[in-house]
Amino acid sequence: xxxxxxxxxxxxxxxxxGLVWVADLDGLPRPLKQQIGxxxxxxVSTQAHFQTAQDAVxxxxxxxxxxxHGIPSSQQWPDQLSRDLGDLQAxxxxxxxxxxxxxxDRRSAHQQAETLLAAExxxxxxxxxxxxxxxxxxxxxxxxxxxxxxxxxxxxxxxxTIASFDLTSLVESVHRTETDWxxxxxxxxxxxxxxxxxxxxxxxAWDRSAEARKQATAGDAxxxxxxxxxxxxxxxxxxxxxxxxxxxxxxxSSQLYTSWDKLLxxxxxxGHFSGKTYDxxxxxxxxxxxxxxxxxxxxxSDEKWVDVAQSTYDAEKNDLGMAIEHKSAGKYDSEAERVxxxxxxxxxxxxxxxxxxxxxxDHRDGRDFWVFYGQYALLRDLLFNRDYRPFDRYDWEGYxxxxxxxxxxxxxxxxxxxxxxxxxxxxxxxxxxxxxxKSGGFKDSKYASKSGSYRDSRFASPNAANPDADxxxxxxxxxxxxxxxxxxxxxxxxxxxxxxxxxARRFGKH
Numbered sequence: 001x002x003x004x005x006x007x008x009x010x011x012x013x014x015x016x017x018g019l020v021w022v023a024d025l026d027g028l029p030r031p032l033k034q035q036i037g038x039x040x041x042x043x044v045s046t047q048a049h050f051q052t053a054q055d056a057v058x059x060x061x062x063x064x065x066x067x068x069h070g071i072p073s074s075q076q077w078p079d080q081l082s083r084d085l086g087d088l089q090a091x092x093x094x095x096x097x098x099x100x101x102x103x104x105d106r107r108s109a110h111q112q113a114e115t116l117l118a119a120e121x122x123x124x125x126x127x128x129x130x131x132x133x134x135x136x137x138x139x140x141x142x143x144x145x146x147x148x149x150x151x152x153x154x155x156x157x158x159x160x161t162i163a164s165f166d167l168t169s170l171v172e173s174v175h176r177t178e179t180d181w182x183x184x185x186x187x188x189x190x191x192x193x194x195x196x197x198x199x200x201x202x203x204x205a206w207d208r209s210a211e212a213r214k215q216a217t218a219g220d221a222x223x224x225x226x227x228x229x230x231x232x233x234x235x236x237x238x239x240x241x242x243x244x245x246x247x248x249x250x251x252x253s254s255q256l257y258t259s260w261d262k263l264l265x266x267x268x269x270x271g272h273f274s275g276k277t278y279d280x281x282x283x284x285x286x287x288x289x290x291x292x293x294x295x296x297x298x299x300x301s302d303e304k305w306v307d308v309a310q311s312t313y314d315a316e317k318n319d320l321g322m323a324i325e326h327k328s329a330g331k332y333d334s335e336a337e338r339v340x341x342x343x344x345x346x347x348x349x350x351x352x353x354x355x356x357x358x359x360x361x362d363h364r365d366g367r368d369f370w371v372f373y374g375q376y377a378l379l380r381d382l383l384f385n386r387d388y389r390p391f392d393r394y395d396w397e398g399y400x401x402x403x404x405x406x407x408x409x410x411x412x413x414x415x416x417x418x419x420x421x422x423x424x425x426x427x428x429x430x431x432x433x434x435x436x437x438k439s440g441g442f443k444d445s446k447y448a449s450k451s452g453s454y455r456d457s458r459f460a461s462p463n464a465a466n467p468d469a470d471x472x473x474x475x476x477x478x479x480x481x482x483x484x485x486x487x488x489x490x491x492x493x494x495x496x497x498x499x500x501x502x503x504a505r506r507f508g509k510h
Contacts, residue, residue, distance in 0.1 A: 027105040032113060036102045039117065043095050046128050047088055053131040054081050060138045067145050070226025074141075077134050087127040094120035144229050148216045151232055155213065158235035159206045162199055165242045170195075170249065177253040180292035181330050184256060188249065195245050202238035205231035255333050259294075260286040261383065262325040263343055264316060265303065266434040267441075278313035281305050281435075285382045287329075294329050294357045299379045316340065319408070320422040320441075321385065321431055340408045342391075342399060342420040344383040347376075350400075351393045361393065368393040387430045395419070417446050 027033075057077055061068055068074040094116055101113045144151045174192050178185040212228035266281035282304065287297040316324055319340040326346045327336035337346075348370050349356035358379070359372040369390040372380040380388050395411050402409035410418035413425030420426055422436075428447040431437055442448045 027107055028102065028110055028113060032110070032117075033102050033105070035117060036098045036113065039098060039120065040095055042121075043088075043091060043124055046124050047092075050084065050088060050128050050131050053128075053135040054085070057081065057131075057135050057138050060142060064142060064145070067141060067225045068138075070224065071141060071229070072226075073137070077138070080134060081131060084127040084130045087123050091120050091124040091127070094123070141225075141229060144232065145225060148223070151228070152213050152216050155206070155209065155232050155235050158232075158239040159202070161239040162202050162206075162235065162242060165199070165246070167196065167199060167242075167246075170246050173253060174249060177256060181256045183330065184252075184332075188253070191245070191249050191252075195242065195249070198238050198241055198245075202235050205234040252332055255327075256330055257289050257291075258286055258327070259289075259297075259329045259347075260284060260327050260336075261323040261343065261346070263383070264319050264322060264324050264340075265385070265431065266305075266436055267313065267317070267320065268435045268439065269313070276310075278308050278310050279305050280308050280313065280316070282324075283382065285379065287379055289329055292330070296375060297379075299376075299382065301382050318410075318422045320434075320436060321424070321427040322408075322421055323383070339403070339406055340421075341403060342395075342409060342411060344380065344388075345396065345399050345409075347372075347379070347383075348396055351396065370396070385430045387426075389426055391419075413447065415446055423447070 058081075061074065061077065098113060098116055098120065101109050101116070171192065174188050178188055209228055209231035212224045212231075215223045216228055261284070263283040263285065264280055265283045268279050270277045270279060284302045285299065286301070287299045289295070289297040321343060322340045323343045323346070324340045325336050325338050326341060327333055328346060347356075347358045349358075349361070351361050351368060354361055357373075358376050359370060361368050362371050369392050371390070372388070391411070398411065399409040408421070410421040410424055413419035418424040422441070423445040425447045428437075428442050428445050432442075434441075436442075
């Protein structure tokens, strides 16, 4: 073939490709057209399943009239099925519209087709689900009738479960909790009253069903099914709820006596391209208190790597060393704060108050700084990675202002940078032995070359000034394999766990 013929052929191919490209741009997207084409088949299948369910229900209502006569909900089934059938007819009309849009194949109808398709699918699915639910309920009642002796035996078992339930113990436990945490009284009372009412209603249902149970046991052909099966369901539900809901109340009550923090202590991106995984190392520090005074709490920790979504990793990549979640005593776990905050700040009393069960504000050489009591030395070490550096009231007030507006406070380190968080001055020192640090995570921090900037501080430990000493962070948690710090004293100490000498440096705002 000559060069001129090849050139002509190439022009023709390009022109044809252009026509195809333009035609595709001018019409509906191919995946959408395919969906519309398949929707007709889906509708036909749904209509067949609906018809089967409807026929079964109407047949049961006719053949088991004596059973369903006394069941109020069954009286609504024909009307509900009629409404569902109307929805299917409307869905069929929508599919006709979709077929016409597909035939016209105009790009401008793209949004209309997607909206109409979604509405039709929802209507079709809802109609079928409604019919199937009615059929399932009808089958349930018929099954009970066919197994009357077992139904009565189940009622007796459920009643025994309810009768043997120790509601008194739960009430006493709740009342003690409400005394400790009066803010939760309304919620706990509501839950408890609901459970008590359910138990009382179940006992009343058991009493009402006495004659029907007697008829069923004797094989009487004229059993009052409504008087039997209504209470049967009430008893079954109550027996399950007494166990599940009482456990929930006890769990919620227990949560009020704990505080916990989830600290982001390390992070790493592994793999390449689509095989990347995003991992965080989370240290969970939990303190359990014997009462609402929250004194002499027992602190434990757990530490483990977890895989997270890239969105989570990116959202928290600036929060290394911080508490990404905190739950205070007197709160449910569901009420935990989930805006990252400097670790440990949640345990500090307002300067205007002066002290709390965890420590107090001390004033020396013109500076107010926070001191943890000795019995909470373990809590302090876990939260600050065994590298506590006192902060003053200006930092706490900055944290309070940011927290009130739902923002994260990173403080102010030397040279105008952050003090906490991934690029913070304290964090660069505190987590220099982390996987994140070893992989070059701190390379962009202005403090990366100043990891010893606190070694000459009066707050530093005796070995901090020794360049040959081990300055790597200590590991905590059950998964770390490291020994735990010495437990805190059982009684409050009148002396602070840390008292800096005079002439202390100021940190934070000035």
